[in-house]
Amino acid sequence: MPKKLHIVNGNAFGDKLRASGIDGDILVWRESLCEGPIGIQMSDSVLLSMRAAYMNNRHGIPKEMFKSTTLQQEKALDKPAEDVDEIVLWFEHDLYDQLMLCYLLTRLFALPNPSFKLSLLSINQFPGVEFFHGLGQLNVNQITQLHDKWLPVSEDQLLLACKVWMAYSASEPLLMATLLEEDLSALPFLQKALEANFERYPSMQNGLNTIQQLILEFIGDGEVLVLSLFKKVSQTASQYGLGDLQYWTIVDSIRKCEAPLVHLTGGDKLPSYSEALPPQFEKWRLHRTDMGKLVHTCELDHLYLNGIDDWIGGVHLLGKKDIWRRNSISTGFVKM
Template sequence: MLHIVNGDIVAEKLKQGVVPGDVLVWREIYSEGPVFLDPSDPAARSVRADYLEKAMGIPRKEYIEGCESQEQKLRRFKDYDEIVLWFEHDLFDQTMLCYLLYWFSKQKMGQTRLNLLCIGDFTGIERFRGLGQLSVEQMGTLSGTWHLVKRRELEVGRAYWEAFTSSDPRGLAKLLQEDSSALPFVRNAFRFHLSRFPSVQDGLGKVERTTLEFIAQGLNQPMELFWQVSDELHEFGMGDLQYWWILKQMASGTQPLIRFDGAEAAIPSYIDPSEDFRHRRILLTDTGRRVQDGKEDWVVVNMIDCWLGGVHLLEKERVWRWDEQEESIV
C-alpha cells in the first residue's frame, strides 16, 4: 500500500504505526506561481523553478531534483495493490489532489486500486485547519475510512486541473457553476483562488485586501499579521513563505501599499529565515490608504506582474479581474 500525503508532519505521524505501507509526501505549492498542465515538461518546470527561487528562495536545483524524485516514485504505482490519497479542503491541498487525479485519469491502473481520504473537519476540533493538527491517535481513527475513487471524481479533478492551468481563467469560473459534488471541497477552494485576482472594485486580491484591513486595525507585526490573515482566509492553506512574498509585492513598485518600518532586514526565504524581519513594523502608505478607501485602483496606479495558476497578469496586457458579486472573471 502507498499513501500519498500533503506534508511531512502528516507523513511522520502515519509512519508511527497508523497505517501499513509506504508514504510519499507530495512536495509542491501549486497554489503559488506559474502552473502548467504537465508540470513534468522540462520547459514548464524551468519557468516554475525560476519563479520559486526568486519568490521564496527555493533553490532551483533542489526543487527540480525533488520533483523528479517524487514523479519517479509515482510512476511505480503499479508496485502497489492500493494507493491512498490523503488531502484536506483548502486550496493548497485541492490543487495537489486535482493534479494527482488528472495524472491518474490518464493511467491504466491494472490491479491497483486508487482510494481517497479528503476531509474538511474532525470531531472534537472546533477550528479544523488540516491533517497536521491531528494526533497520532486521531490519525489512527481515519485509517480505513477512505473510499475507492470513482470515474466522476477523476473527471472533476481533471476538469479543475485543466481549467486551473489554463491561461484563460474564464473556464475555471464556469466550472464553479457546474456540479462538482463528487469532490465536495473543490468548488470553494477554487472560488477562493479566483478571489485572488485583482478585484473590479479596487484592483486588490483577497489576501492583499484582508492584509490592509488588519493593518488598519493596528496589527503591524509580520508574524501577527500572518497568523491573523491565514486564519481568516483558512480556505487558502497559505504558508508563511507565500505570505512573505505577498508582503514583498505589496511593498514594491512605484506606489506600494505598505512599507516596512525600522532597521533594514531581508524578507525571510526558504534558505534565510531572517529573524530580524519578524520584529519590523508594517505600515500603510498613502497609496494603501487611498486604495483601501476606494479612491484608487492598485492595478491602475502600480505595476502588476504575477502568476495565478496558468494566468500571467502583466500591466501592459489585458488584466483579468474578479467580480465578487457576479462570481465571474472579466
Template sequence: MTAMRLEKEALMPRSLPEHPNFEALKKQAKSLLKSLNEQEPGVSRGLQQCQQILAQDYGFINWADLKRTVLGREKSATIRHIVCGDSCGATLRNSTVPGDIFVWHEIYITGPVPGNVTEQQFSFIREDHLANYFLHKSSPDDLKRQAKEKQARLDASRDYHEVVLWFDACLFDQTHLIHLLNHLSNALTPDTKLSLICIGEFTGFQRFLGLGQLNPEQMASLYDTRHLITRDEISLAQKAWEAFRSDDPRQIEAVIAGDCKPLPYLRDALIRFLEEYPSTFNGLSRLQNEILEAVATGALQLGPIFSKVSDAEPRPYFGDIMLWDEISSLASATTPVLHVDGPQTFKSILKVDSEPVPKSELNKWRVSLTDYARKLLNGEADFVTTNGIDRWYGGVHLNGMEAKWRWNSQNMKLIERP
C-alpha cells in the same frame, strides 16, 4: 457490564477489517485487558490471555496465527500515502498507519501552471518557479534533473498495491488533489488501488483548519474511512485541472457552475482561487486586502498579522512563507503599500533552506500602512494601474499596467476588460 460479559462479547465471531493493522490489534488487546481488570480487579489476567481471546474472536487458533496472517497481508499489500505537507507527513510517520509516506512538494496557487506544454516542459517550468520562489540557486541543468527525479518519485507510486491521497478542504490541498487525481489515474497500473481521504471537519474541533492540526492518533482514525476513487471523481478532477491550466479563467467558472458533488470541497476552493484576481474595487486580491485590513486594525507585527489574516479565511490555505512573500511584494512595489522595518532584509526570512527565523524573532519586524494603502482601502486608488502586474493564476498570465481579468466581489464573477 461484568467482566464475564466483556469476555463473551469479545469472543463473538467477527471479521478482520479489509486492511488489518497489527499495531491497532495490539492496542485492541491492551484495551480489552484494561476493561476486564477494571471490572474484576481481583482476578489475575495477563496480556497474552487477552491476545488469545482476541485471536479466537477473529477466527484464529491463537495470537501467533493472527500475527502471522496480518503481517503477511501488510507485507504483500504495500501502501503509499501521499500528502502535500511535511507536517502531515511527520504526523503520519508517527502514527500506527502502515505504509510509506510521500510528501508531494508543490504550490500550484503560485507561479505558472500552463496547459499548452508537454509534461516534461511542465515539470521543468514548475521546478524553475519553485526554485525562484524559495530563493534557491540552481542551474538549468540542475533544474531539469531535479524535475525529472521528482516526477520519477511520484510515478513510482505504480509499484505499490495501494496509493492513499490525504487532503483537506482548503484551496492549497484541493489544487493538489485535482492534479494528482488527474495524473495518477493515468500513471498507475490496474493493479494499484487509488484511495482518498478528504475531510473538511473533524470531531472535537469547533474550527477545523486542516490535517496539520491532527495528532498521530487522530490521523490514524481516518485511515479506515478512505474510499476507492470513483470514475466521477476522476472525471471532475480532470475537468478542473484542465480548467485550472487554461489561459481562459472562464473555464474555471464553468466548472464551478457545473456538478461538483463528486469532490464536495472543490467548488468553494475554486471560487477562493478566483478571488485572488485583482479586484474591481482597488486592484488588490482578497489576500492582499486582508493583509491591509489586518494592519489597519492594529496588527503591526508578523505574528498578529498571520493570525488576523487566517481568522479572516473560512479555510486558511497559506503558510507563513506564502504570506511573508505577499507582504514583501506589497512593500517592494513601485508605489509601496506597506512599510516593513526589521533587523535585516525582509527577503531573508523567505529562504526556506536557510536557518528558520524563530517565532520570537519574527515580531521584531514592524509593518505599517503607507498613505497610498489607505487610499486603496477606501477604493480611491487602483494597485494595478499604479504599479502594473506580472502574476500567474494557474494558466493565466496577467502582465502590464492593466489586468485583462478582474474579480467583482459583489456579483462573485470575473470581469473581462478590453
C-alpha cells in the same frame, strides 16, 4: 500481502502518519500548485524551468533542488511500484490541497492499465479539534483513528478532477468561471476551494486580490506586528491553506513595488526558504502608506500604479492594463 502507497502533503504529517503504524509506504508530495506557472504535464522541461525560476525568485528555493524534487515525484507517479495494489490520497479541504488532489487524480487516472485501487481520505474537521486547518495538527493517536477510513475514488470524482485541472491549466480563466457555475459536489470541498481561487484575481474596484485587501484592512490606520498579522490573515482566509512563505510574498507584492501600499519597520527582508526568523522579528511592524489608504478605499488602483507579474494556474497576469480581473457580481472575469 496487499501493499498500499499513501500520498500525503507535507513532511510533518508524513512523519506522524509513519509513526502511527500505518500499513504501506508513504510518498510526501512537495509542490505548491497554487503558485507559479502551471500546465497539464508538470514535468515538461520548459514549464519546470519556468517554475524553478519562479520559486527561486519568490522564495529563494534553489532551482536545481526544486527541479530534482519535482522530477522524483513525477517519476513515482509515472510508475508506482508493481506490488502496490492500492494508492490512498490524504488531502484537506483548502485550496492548496484541493488543487494538489485534482492534479494527482488527473495524473493517476491517465496511467495506462493501472493495477491498483484508488482511494481518498479528505476531511475538513476532526472531533475535538476546534479550529481544524490541516491533518498536520493531529497527533499520532488521532491519526490512528483515520486508518482504513478512506473511500474508493469514483469515476465522477476522477472526471471532475480532470476537468478542474484542465480549466486551472488554461491560459485564460474563462473555463474556471464556467466551472464555478456547475455541480462540484463529487468532491465536496472543491466549491469553496475554487471560490478562494477566484478571489486570488485582482479586483475590478482597486486591483487588489482578497488577501492583499485583508492585509490593508487589518493594518488599519495604525501599526500591526508582522507575526500577529500573519496569524490573523491565516485564520480569516483559512480556505487558501497557504503557509508563511506565501504570505510574506503577498506582503511584498504591495510593499516592494513602485508605489508601496505598506511600509515595514524593524527590518527590510522578510524570511525566505530555509532561513531562520531575523533577530527580534516578533517586533517588526507594518503600517499603511498614504497610497495604501487610497487604494484600500478604491480611490486609486493598485495595478494601474504598480502593475503585476504573477501566475494563477496557467494564467499569466502581466503589466498594468488589460489584466484579467474578477467580477464579484457575476463570479466572472473581465480584462481591464
